[in-house]
Amino acid sequence: MTRAGPEYRWLLPSAVVAPELPGDRSDRGRPRRTVRDWAVDTCAFLCAVLIGMLTADAMSQAADYPEALKAADQLVGVLACCTVWVRRRWPVQLASVLVVVTVFAPVTSGALLVALFSLAVHRPLKPAVAVVGAVAVVSSVLQPVVRPDPHASLLANAVTGTVLVLLVMGWGMLVRARRQLVVALRERAVRAEEEAALRAENAQRLAREAIAREMHDVLAHRLTLLSVHAGALEFRPDAPPAEVARAAGVIRDSAHEALQDLRQIIGVLRSPDEGAEDRPQPTLATLDALVAESREAGMKVTLDSAVGDPGTVPVATGRNAYRIAQEALTNARKHAPGAEVTVTVTGSPGEGLAVEVRNPAPVGEVPRVPGSGQGLIGLTERATLAGGRLAHGPTPGGGFEVRAWLPWPS
Incomplete structure (x- = not known):
């Protein structure tokens, strides 16, 4: 029987309790990264780098953009993109830090979006996660005020940032809900297989008990006659010939009846179709x-x-x-x-x-x-x-x- 792996072993005491996903666990006992994890993390890193480069290019076109600030933004952007590789281990801490940093360094916007998505995927919607999401919305409004974009108005930047944050968070929660559904379906399938196996085992046990009970009831009567009369012949070897003949006849008839009953039971066990010629039940x-x-x-x-x-x-x-x-x-x-x-x-x-x-x-x-x-x-x-x-x-x-x-x- 197939069983769910360690990542699908979660308790479901009621319908309102959501299953634990792989990323919900603490650092201890954390599974090793798979090939799929490396591929996803690489794509997330490249997306963060791409968004950061586009933002840095747009910011560099401003007339009052000093070289020192440009170098600082590039350094902070590189560090923010590198933190994407630890987003699975510390999603709440990473998103909390990037929410604050993005207000002063727009080049970390790509890393922030990836961190918010990972936060929504790997952590259930609890007060801490909700607070981080709310702060991210506020940060998207404050960022164009602190570091205005020369190509768009303040309102456009605020609306665009807010929509992106909400879309990323919503997408992450949708992915998490889908994963929970898959885990629940797998667990339900495993449970259904186990229950079916238990029902089959219980049915076999009941069938064996019924067969054993019927065989005992049918054959004990005949075999007891054999045992009693055979014992009488053993203890009374000098019995009259008529009594010996009578006991031998009872033994013969009982053995014949026992064989007939045994054939009847075996016929029922072999095939239900063979029961048509069986003797009627008493x-x-x-x-x-x-x-x-x-x-x-x-x-x-x-x-x-x-x-x-x-x-x-x-x-x-x-x-x-x-x-x-x-x-x-x-x-x-x-x-x-x-x-x-x-x-x-x-x-x-x-x-x-x-x-x-x-x-x-x-x-x-x-x-x-x-x-x-x-x-x-x-x-x-x-x-x-x-x-x-x-x-x-x-x-x-x-x-x-x-x-x-x-x-x-x-």
Whole structure:
């Protein structure tokens, strides 16, 4: 990503604060002159010299122009033109000095105009700058009085000097405003790129979290069946053949279903067009099939549903309720094997949909089943994103319960 250089790093706390331009800084840390700076300074020096020479030539035609004054004017004019090279470092001081000198030495008029232009470009319009500009206007009126021009009247010289000072100051402020606009646009472009990158990064993070949550909810149920029944076969190698065959069948079916679910998720990740042949997403109407599957796997599950027609529940709400019940049954199978689990679903349009999964304390020693503990965190995030809430924790008798509420618009 492109970033603005040091000369464009300025703060913009409000719309009325102007950005800092390169010439606004103090001498410390001042950047080195570029080729463009040398070219501009050279042109400014030549303009000051040209105006000074024309003024000196006009003044030399006066009859009462002594040689000593002529030499003094030439010396002062040369020094004034040389000061143009330091106009970037001390614009206020240089303009202040030249404003006074020009009243007595008109040959410094060119250097004064360059200094006023540089002052308007490199310094914001503050009281100091405004005072220098006002003094320059007064100086342009006093100069023809102190050193009259033999070729023009006093009024013409005063009006011409005033107009030149105002034009130069106005031109400088226009250049400064344009530079500020360019800096603001560059900073805004950089900020827009950074915000776009942050939005893209945030969208990718949310997408990864959603994919991880969905994969956990889909595959944890199947893989837990595999782990529980494989562990039962490991700890009971002398089990009856019928029980071994039943456990092997559950393992086979769970592995097949897990592969199907994994293909479904991978298909969605590859291309949206591949989702046409995917199996339908679970809803509240398929909760009976989930309970039946858990019973076939050996769990004792009681379903108490007070929802009249599950088909009237919104699809998203029903899918979230299904995932909550699925994860709660998975946890009960892992941490309370053999305990009877009760799944209660109540609700109506306008009141919301409540899902409660409760199991008593397990009997006997519970085999350790590895887990990351991210399932309940994912359920809490799922319920929160849907506009609902979820709570879970142990019961007084040593069991465990999961309670969730999801919005159901009327």
